[in-house]
Amino acid sequence: MSLTRVVQALVQQAIRRAGGWLPFDRFMALALYAPGLGYYANSARQFGQMPSSGSDFVTAPEMSPLFGRALAAQVAQALEVSGTDEVWEFGAGSGALAVQLLQALGPRVRRYTIVDLSGTLRERQQRELAGWSGQVEWASELPQAMRGVVVGNEVLDAMPVKLLARTDGRWHERGLALAAGAADEADIHGGILWEDRLTDLRPPVEIAGDHDYLTEIHPQAEAFVRTLADRLEQGCAFFIDYGFPETEYYHPQRDTGTLMCHRGHLADVDPLADLGRKDITAHVNFTGLALAAQEAGLPTLGYTSQARFLINCGLVPLLAQADLAGRAAGQRLIAEHEMGELFKVIGFQRGEFWDAVGFREGDRTHTL
Numbered sequence: 001m002s003l004t005r006v007v008q009a010l011v012q013q014a015i016r017r018a019g020g021w022l023p024f025d026r027f028m029a030l031a032l033y034a035p036g037l038g039y040y041a042n043s044a045r046q047f048g049q050m051p052s053s054g055s056d057f058v059t060a061p062e063m064s065p066l067f068g069r070a071l072a073a074q075v076a077q078a079l080e081v082s083g084t085d086e087v088w089e090f091g092a093g094s095g096a097l098a099v100q101l102l103q104a105l106g107p108r109v110r111r112y113t114i115v116d117l118s119g120t121l122r123e124r125q126q127r128e129l130a131g132w133s134g135q136v137e138w139a140s141e142l143p144q145a146m147r148g149v150v151v152g153n154e155v156l157d158a159m160p161v162k163l164l165a166r167t168d169g170r171w172h173e174r175g176l177a178l179a180a181g182a183a184d185e186a187d188i189h190g191g192i193l194w195e196d197r198l199t200d201l202r203p204p205v206e207i208a209g210d211h212d213y214l215t216e217i218h219p220q221a222e223a224f225v226r227t228l229a230d231r232l233e234q235g236c237a238f239f240i241d242y243g244f245p246e247t248e249y250y251h252p253q254r255d256t257g258t259l260m261c262h263r264g265h266l267a268d269v270d271p272l273a274d275l276g277r278k279d280i281t282a283h284v285n286f287t288g289l290a291l292a293a294q295e296a297g298l299p300t301l302g303y304t305s306q307a308r309f310l311i312n313c314g315l316v317p318l319l320a321q322a323d324l325a326g327r328a329a330g331q332r333l334i335a336e337h338e339m340g341e342l343f344k345v346i347g348f349q350r351g352e353f354w355d356a357v358g359f360r361e362g363d364r365t366h367t368l
């Protein structure tokens with residue numbers, strides 16, 4: 001049986017067990033993280049520069065090592081200011097960012113701990129980081145208390161979201177059900193289909209108008225930063241991802257949401273197709289994250305575009321030293337039409353406010 005059929009069977013079983021309807025976030029968790037089967041948990045190759053490598057998308061540290069070299073300037077300052085010698089990375093993918101940070105920071109990092117939901121990726125990270133075995137550790141969950149500088153690139157967008165649909169003026173939660181009499185080989189998507197149910201859930205801001213509107217809310221990403229806020233006794237955190245403040249996220253004209261799938265460096269909007277074989281992702285609502293963290297005692301240190309952050313961290317002189325190919329790849333990190341503007345960086349801090357180098361110019365915290 002193909003991988004997609006096996007994941008479909010898993011989802012069908014989950015729908016039946018849930019009484020005939022599964023909310024989208026639970027579907028997304030299975031499609032991405034079901035052990036050995038989900039997109040991030042099977043052995044397919046996710047990250048890489050080109051489709052010819054068998055990869056589906058490229059992330060900043062895969063695109064250019066200058067991403068980690070520049071971020072290292074911020075991490076170095078944060079280690080010094082917070083008086084810690086530990087780095088925690090969430091969702092480390094292939095391990096590329098860890099290599100870049102460890103190369104740049106050297107002995108300033110006593111311990112580099114990776115937390116990743118995917119066992120398969122952990123094995124890949126262990127191979128990639130074999131040269132740093134004295135410094136690097138893996139943890140399967142957050143400890144009760146932690147200290148250090150936390151980083152996460154494109155991890156929040158990979159956390160399951162809930163889908164909300166306003167149809168004929170009434171809000172529904174979108175989930176999955178099974179077609180009557182499903183499912184044999186001939187059924188499209190194994191007989192798994194969309195079904196909306198009336199809900200009391202709402203987007204965090206009112207959506208002007210009464211037109212049909214589809215969007216996402218992010219309870220898991222917000223719970224994640226709340227837990228981090230509870231556990232981080234000393235230090236700070238930096239997350240890099242694509243997304244917007246809530247006024248932009250829930251703009252009345254953004255009426256089909258941001259849910260997106262990636263396979264073979266192509267994007268599509270059908271998460272029910274090719275289950276287990278493609279990434280499913282949603283943009284990040286940075287206002288929601290900032291509020292969740294702040295309410296849990298971890299205020300925002302800064303928020304800006306990836307381009308502004310990396311330039312503040314010294315990317316331009318690094319580009320000047322690179323060869324032509326390196327400069328072209330590094331340029332994509334900051335070009336407005338590539339990663340420079342859609343991607344943002346948010347920092348959270350424990351304790352006294354300090355002047356973080358990455359947010360020194362062009363801080364946009366006031367837009368959150």
Ligand SMILES: C[S@@+](CC[C@H](N)C(=O)[O-])C[C@H]1O[C@@H](n2cnc3c(N)ncnc32)[C@H](O)[C@@H]1O
Binds near residue numbers: 115117121
């Ligand atoms: C889009 S990939 C990004 C990988 C890498 N950071 C990069 O930039 O190439 C998302 C990563 O987040 C991990 N992940 C998702 N949710 C997580 C969570 N709650 N805790 C830790 N890792 C998580 C996935 O397993 C995967 O490694």
